[in-house]
Amino acid sequence: MIKLRSTFLIFIIVISLTSTTNLAYAHSLFNSAEEFYGGFRVQVATTPEFPQLNEPSQFLGRVTDATLKGNRWFYNGDQSIL
Numbered sequence: 001m002i003k004l005r006s007t008f009l010i011f012i013i014v015i016s017l018t019s020t021t022n023l024a025y026a027h028s029l030f031n032s033a034e035e036f037y038g039g040f041r042v043q044v045a046t047t048p049e050f051p052q053l054n055e056p057s058q059f060l061g062r063v064t065d066a067t068l069k070g071n072r073w074f075y076n077g078d079q080s081i082l
Contacts, residue, residue, distance in 0.1 A: 032060075040065055 032045035043062040051057035 036066075 032043050034041060034043045036042070041062075041064045043060075045060040047058045047060060048055075
């Protein structure tokens, strides 16, 4: 009975590991979100990873085309080059 239970637990662990590994990937901006809009990759992030109240933090953004080259930012309808 113990061997059967151990085998079952190992099976469950292996299944859960293989189902979650396809969701993990490396990312250039650690605390970020990424979407493709109109053929461009848009990334946003904050630094530090978890901003705190009354502490300085930054909002980071990156826009690249499908080949990961180029930045184009628009502010009040005008294009700004960073």
